Amino acid sequence: MKVTLKKVAEGAVFDVSNDAGGTVRLAGSPDHGGDGVSLRPMEGVLASLAACSAVDVVHILKRQGEPLRDLTVEVDADRADAVPAVFTRVTLRYVIDGPVNEDKARRAVALGVEKYCSVGKMLEATAKIDWTLTVRP
Amino acid sequence: MKVTLKKVAEGAVFDVSNDAGGTVRLAGSPDHGGDGVSLRPMEGVLASLAACSAVDVVHILKRQGEPLRDLTVEVDADRADAVPAVFTRVTLRYVIDGPVNEDKARRAVALGVEKYCSVGKMLEATAKIDWTLTVRP
Numbered sequence: 668m669k670v671t672l673k674k675v676a677e678g679a680v681f682d683v684s685n686d687a688g689g690t691v692r693l694a695g696s697p698d699h700g701g702d703g704v705s706l707r708p709m710e711g712v713l714a715s716l717a718a719c720s721a722v723d724v725v726h727i728l729k730r731q732g733e734p735l736r737d738l739t740v741e742v743d744a745d746r747a748d749a750v751p752a753v754f755t756r757v758t759l760r761y762v763i764d765g766p767v768n769e770d771k772a773r774r775a776v777a778l779g780v781e782k783y784c785s786v787g788k789m790l791e792a793t794a795k796i797d798w799t800l801t802v803r804p
Numbered sequence: 805m806k807v808t809l810k811k812v813a814e815g816a817v818f819d820v821s822n823d824a825g826g827t828v829r830l831a832g833s834p835d836h837g838g839d840g841v842s843l844r845p846m847e848g849v850l851a852s853l854a855a856c857s858a859v860d861v862v863h864i865l866k867r868q869g870e871p872l873r874d875l876t877v878e879v880d881a882d883r884a885d886a887v888p889a890v891f892t893r894v895t896l897r898y899v900i901d902g903p904v905n906e907d908k909a910r911r912a913v914a915l916g917v918e919k920y921c922s923v924g925k926m927l928e929a930t931a932k933i934d935w936t937l938t939v940r941p
Contacts, residue, residue, distance in 0.1 A: 670847050672854040672877040679859040683851035689842040691828035691851055695859035700866070705826040708856035708923055710807050714820035714828055715848030717809040722816045722832035722845065729837070740809040751922035785888035786845055792929030 680705060709754070712790070713742045717759060719786040723779035728767060731775075736765035744794070754794040766804045776800050817842060846891070849927070850879045854896060856923040860916035865904060868912075873902035881931070891931035903941040913937050 672683045675692075678700030684690045693711050694701035701707065706714060717740045728735045741760040746752040761776050780787055780798050787796055809820045812829075815837030821827045830848050831838035838844065843851060854877045865872045878897040883889040898913050917924055917935050924933055 668844075668846060668850065668883065669878070669880040670843070670850045670854065672851065672858055672875075672879070674858070674862070674875040679862045681855045681858055683843075683854060685843050685847050687841045689829070689831075689847075691830075691843055691848065692826070693828075693851060693855035694826075695855075695863065699859050699863045701859070704824045706807070706820075706822050706828055707805075708852040708859065708921075709805060710822050710826075711828065711848055711852030711855065712923055712926070713805065713807045714809065714830060715845040715852065717807065717820060718818045718830035718832075718848065719845035721809055721811070721818055722836050722838070725811070725816045726832065726836045738809075738811040741806070742809070743806040746805065746922070751920060751925040753922050753926050783888060784845075785883070785890050786849055788888040789849070789890050789927055789930055793926055 678702070709746070712786070713744055713757065716757065716784070716786045716790060717742045719784040720759065720776070720779040723783045724761070724775045727775040727778060728772065731771055733767045733771055734765045735763060735767055738763055747793075754790060757790065757794050757796045759796070759798040761798060761800045762803065763800065764803045767802055769802045772802050773800055815839070846883070849923070850881055850894065853894065853921070853923045853927060854879045856921040857896065857913070857916035860920045861898070861912045864912040864915060865909065868908055870904045870908055871902045872900060872904055875900055884930075891927060894927065894931050894933045896933070896935040898935060898937045900937065900939050904939055906939045909939050910937055
C-alpha cells in the first residue's frame with residue numbers, strides 16, 4: 668500500500684494521492700501554516716476510521732439484502748493533553764436511513780467497528796472506541 | 805475534534821467533512837462497493853501520517869529560516885496477513901527541495917516523525933515506522 672504527499676501552495680497544505688489517482692487534501696492548523704479549511708491530519712484519521720467501518724456496514728447489509736438508503740456517521744474524539752496528543756476516546760454515531768432490520772443493522776455496525784476495521788484496531792491501543800446507532804425507516 | 809461522514813452515490817463511497825468545510829473522499833475496495841479511485845481508509849491513515857509529520861517539518865524549518873522550496877513524501881506500508889490487517893511497517897521517504905541545511909532538515913524530520921506526530925504515536929503500537937531523507941538543493 669502506497670501514497671504520495673506533495674506540498675501545495677505556501678505553508679503546510681498537502682495533497683496526498685494513491686496510484687489510482689485519488690487525492691485528499693490535508694493541512695496543518697492555521698498557526699502551523701494550514702489553510703483553515705482542509706482536514707487536519709488527526710481529522711484524517713477520524714475520517715479513515717469512519718469510512719473503514721462504514722465500508723463493512725454497507726457491505727454486510729447489502730449482502731443480507733437490507734435496503735440501506737443512506738448512511739451518516741458523526742465522529743467525535745477526545746485527545747490526550749500532551750504532545751503527541753493521541754486519541755483517548757472516539758465515539759461514532761451511526762444514522763442509517765431505510766427500512767432496514769434494526770437487529771441486523773446493529774450487528775453490522777458492531778462487526779464493522781469492533782471486528783473488521785483495521786483502522787479501529789490500530790487506534791484501540793490508545794483510545795476507547797464506542798458507537799451508537801439510529802435507524803430511520 | 806469532530807468529522808461527519810456521508811455516503812455518496814451507490815456502494816461504499818464517502819465524503820467526510822470537518823466543521824470548517826474541508827472534505828475528503830474515501831471508498832472501499834472495488835469488491836466492497838468502492839469506486840476504484842478514491843483513497844481507501846487505510847490509505848487515508850497513511851496520508852494522515854505523512855501530513856502530520858510534514859506539518860512539523862515545514863513548521864520547524866520555517867522557524868529556523870531554512871529555504872524549503874518543495875516537499876514530497878512517499879509512504880509505503882506492509883499490513884498484517886490477518887483480519888483486521890493492521891500496519892506492521894511504514895516507511896516515509898522525504899524529499900526536500902531547496903538549499904536547506906541537511907543536518908537541520910534531518911533533525912526536523914526526526915522530530916516530526918518520531919516525537920511530535922500524534923498519528924505516528926498511535927500507529928507505533930502495531931507498526932515499525934522508519935524514514936529516509938533526500939535534500940535536493
